[in-house]
Structures are given as C-alpha cells and as structure tokens.
Amino acid sequence: MERLIDPKTLARVKDMPLIAKTVADGFLHGLHQSRQRGVGIEFSQYRSYEDGDELGRIDWKLFARSDKYFVREAERESEIAVWFVLDTSASMQVGSASETKQPHWSKLDYAAHLIATLSYLAFRQGDRIGFMALSADKQHVVPLGSGEQHWSAILLELARLKAGFFFPPLAQISKIIHPLQSAGLLFVISDFYQRRDELNDLLQALAVGRTEVAAIQLTTKDEAEFPYKGVVRFEDAETGEQILISAKGACEAYQKRWVQFQTELQQYTSALSIPLSCINIDNPMDQAIYDFLDSRRKVIR
C-alpha cells in the first residue's frame, strides 16, 4: 500500500467509500488498537502474523502444528460511541486559492473525506458512529449506529453537505448536542474561525461531560504562508466583508497574527484538556491521519 496519497488525486475518484477504505486500509493492520481490547472477546478467525502485531497474540499451538505464525482475530464488541461534529459554516468552503489546479479542494471536502475515513476505521473496529453537521441555518444529525449500512448513511450525508452561514451559537444547538455529552469519543472538526466564541462555547460544553473530545483544526497552506502579492481585496467567506490590503506589506503582520491565533486556540483547548490537531488540507490525508492516530495512541498509553 502506497503510504502517501495525495487527497486531491483521490478526490478525482469521486467515490468516497473507496477513498475512505483505501486510506483507512493502510492503518487497519497492526497499527491501530481498540481501546476495548479484551472486552467481550469471541474467536472470529486466524490470520497471518504481520509486523506490528503483539507477540502475545500469536497462537503458539497453531505455530507448533503448522510452523507458521497465526494471530487470533476476535469479533470485538465496543461500547464506545464515536461522534463526528463538523462545522459547516461558510468559511469551511475556503480552499487553497494559490493552487488553481482542479479539482477545487475545500476544507469541507477534506473534512468529509477525513470523517469518512475515520468513521470507517471506527466502524471496522465495531464502534458505534454518529455524525453531526452544524451551521446556523441547517443542522444534520445522523444518530449513533453501527455496521456498514450505517456508515453508508453517514457517507450519504457527507456527500450532500453544503457549507453556508456561520457556526450556530450554543443556545441554538443545545438540544441537538445533548446526545454528545454521553460517554464516548468526540471529534470536532472545524477551522475554528468564529464570530463570538461559538466554537469555544461548544468545546467547553462538551468537555465537561464524560466525553473525550478531540479537536481537529483544518488549515490551508495559504493561511499559514500568506503567499499573496500586490493589492488584494480579501473577502470574508461568512460575512462578505471586504478589505483592500497591500499583501506584501501585510504579510509579516498577518503571520504574527496567525501564530497568535493558533497559540490562543492551543491554549484554550489545553485548558479544557482537549487535544488539538492541526491538519493542513494541502498535505496528503493518510499522512495526516497517521500522525493523528499516532498522537492519539500516545495519549491513550
């Protein structure tokens, strides 16, 4: 399996399940461990030993008989609920403008593929998965469920997604997010651009329960590097507000402001004990997922 896959190349496939499986398959063997290992183990099948499998899982009796290493695979029942909360405010429609090559790859596209992949990983582990897309005008909820059909339902919802408006204030969505506060794992995927701390409020509301919250911030190369030149009319994706700037003169100040913004967000999430992952949508997605899962494994251990 090729390790690094350019998500923009994959996006041409227009087949989210295939992409999600392709990307996820790279992690399934020997990389990821279920948190609920040992709970409700029932023998399922033998499979060949692969690098990364723990030696303790090798069936030595079978080795004695066949002179080959086999690992016992088990059906694992998981009680964990994995929620994906996606910010579908208009700012998520922003992509990398400096690279004009088709297809247009927005944060929302990236998030959809990321959720598809992560949810596939979760559902393959037997976890229950749920999905929530939040913007001020529309909120889509796919309740918790398990199995491939349920995963397909989430994919269907992801394919229909359209970004618009801004992120809703907590009061507007307090009823909807109620199920998120039960025990489980919760991914909040957003660019974390907010008008009045809506996302901060949401994180705070979610962090107090028994839920383990993971925040994923999506950024673009342009946001980090500010590669613009000449006089540029910047337009806010959500408010439509425009501002005329000499890009070259503003670059340095912007980058300082950007670092400040990132630091503030990091500090805020740290205060809430929420791990924050910053993913650049211009980098290959499987690398990002690998890094993400790796960081989570460290957290778990």
Place this chain on the structure above:
Amino acid sequence: MTNAAGLAALTTVAVPVLIHLFNKSKGKRVVVGSIELIKDTKSKRLTEIKLMHYVLLCLRVLIFILAALLMAGLSREATTGASEQVSYVTPFWLAQSTEQDIDKLQANVRSGDTYLLAEQIVPLKGSQLHYVAEKLRADGIAPSDHSTLLLNRLSTVRHNSPIHVYSTGLAREFNKIGALRDYNIKWHVNPGNGVGSPEPHQLTVHIIASDETKANARFLFQTLERIGRARNILLAADITEYIALQPQAMADATWVFWPEDLPLTELWELSLREDAKILLVPHMLSGSTVSNTALDNYPFTRFSVTRVEGNRQGQGWVDRWATDDGISLLTSKTISGHQVLRFRFDPFFENNGLAAQPDFPIVLLTLLLGEEGLDDRYPDARINLPTDNNTATNVHSKNTDYPSRPLATLLCVLLLAFWIAERWLSERLRHA
C-alpha cells in the same frame, strides 16, 4: 496643433481612465475564512500603492495626450502638402514685376488664392494680376510697410500650408519682419531677374588708422572683407596708416573711415569724391562718447533701424538711427558738403559692444548701403544672394525651421520617457 484629428485622438485619454476605474472596482479578490486576522494588518503601504496607481494613471493619460498631439502634428504635416497655397503680393512688387514674374507667380500659386497687400487685403484672380500691375505702375506706387497688415491677417486667418509672400528687397515693405518669423512664410524677394532687383552695389571703402584707432580699424577692415565675400556687392576696402596717407589715395572712395581722434580738417585737404561719406572710427579710449553701454534687448530683430530726423541743438548733429528702445545709435552732420557719421556709443566697448555681436557685419552693411535690405533685417528669408556657410549672412542665422519640428522631437522624447516610466512603475506595482 489643434486640428480635428488631434482632438479626436485626445478622446482616447478616456481609455487609461476607464482602465483605472475598472481595475479599481475589480481588484484581485481572495475569499478567506476569516477577515479578522487580516483586518489588523492594514499598513501604510496601501496609501503608497494607491498613490502609485494615481501616478501611473497620470503617466498613461500623458502618454495618450502626447500621442494625440504627435498624431495631430503628423496629420497636419500630411495635410500641408495637399492644401492649396496662399500668396500675398505687395503692390510695389506687382508694380515692379515683369510679365514673366507674374506668370511665375501664377505657376507657383496654381489653384491657390492670391491676395494683394493694399490698404486692406484684396483677393486677386489670376487673370486680374496683369491688369492690376499695369494700373499700379500707372499710379506710380511707392513702397510702404505691410508688416502690420500681414501680421493681423495671419493671426486671424489660419493657413495649413506655407504662406508665400512676394515682395521687393526693400526693408521698408516689411518694417517689422521679425514679428513674422514665427509663421511659415516662404519669401519670394525679387524673383529671378525681376524688376526691383537693384544693381550690385559698388562700395569703395578706405580706412584710415591712427595709432589710437589701429585695432578698431583693423577689425572694421576684416568685417568688410567678410561682407565682401558674403554679399553680392562690389566691395573694395583697404586700410592705410595715417602717416602714410597719400593725397590722391581717396579719390575713388565712396566711404572713408576716419579716426575720431584726428581733426577732420586734415581730411578736407585730401581730394574726395563729392558723394563720399565719412564714418568716424572711435578710438580705444573714446570713453567720452555718449554711451558705452551695450545695447539692451539685443538681438538684431529688436534693432529697428529707424530713421530719426531729430536735431541736436547746438551741436548740429542729427540722429540718424535709434533702437526700438530709443537708444540713439548714430548721428550725422554735414560738414564741407560731406555727410559725416558718428557712433553715439562705443561699438568696441569692453569686447561686448555692438562690434562683438554676430549681427555687426549686417549693421555695418546697412550703414554703408544707406538702404536697408529685406535680407539684412531678416537674414533667414530665402533670398537669391550668394551665401557661404561661414559668412556674415549666416552668422546671424537662427533656426527658424517650422516650430513643430523641434516640438515633435521633444514630444517623442517625452513620450518615450513617460512610456519607460510607466513600464517601470507598472512592474513595481505588480510586485508590490
């Protein structure tokens, strides 16, 4: 340079203005997730860049204006060749002209208009020319000044083609000829062997040099030599030391240049022609003459050699010439039947007096001939006289080429400069 095509071309100035406005409204638009991060970064550079945009706009407008002006100039030049020619004829020329002269005029004019510079401007048909000439001859018309009339005419009526003026060689016909030099005039003075062309003048000048006037006499002699080479004049000049003077040596002289420091009585003892005239040559220390100042407002065009018949009471000297500003140049007195002329100032004063001026040979010639030729007053007029590039005629010559030519060159240079500046600024803005 204000013709219709040029004015029409001027409307293209709207193009850069429209581009400026269009670009301003359009700009380069980038949609970002949040403008809050960018809001704080507004820098002074934007004002600078806006200013540069306005400078760029100015440069582009100037480029279009210059291009329009150049086009106007070019189209004007193009139409010049095609336009009908206009001719002005002085009555005195017409009266003096032969049939061949008039035929030549008609051939030159072809289908163009001809006007007679009488008291008013009178249009003449080709067929009328001979008849009018006949009538003028019968009336015995005298030369008179037409410069004011022509000047008024040219400042009110516009001609696209060069204006042809037919005149005799007499300066009296165009006293203020200098004022006409900005117009595109082709002078036809005494065409061919036409009537009115005087016989070549014969001048015999003897210069007597005393110890005091030796240097000045030498200078005058050299000037006369230059005149003799340059003009169609039979001019014989020599210089004689006062002490070596022979009594019979002056017998053929039309002019005698006599040292001012020597008594005139000695001159009368020599045998002179009856019509011989005497010019007193100032000596080097003649600070006692009326004015040693160099002429104000010189150049020669301002040197209107006006005949002033004033009388200086008590001295018997009569002002002969004065400048436009009223500075008396020359006085004369008749002594012993001869006209004696004296400078009212020192022409050799500190190397910057009249003698040092490039016009001096012409002034001197005018003085010697007693009649001022049209070519003397306006040496750039095209006159059928022998010319030599290094002669007195051309010493004074100024570039009176049609003014649009150097202007067009200037416009071209400016256009190029603006264009380079525009490209440079444009590139800078692109990478700002």
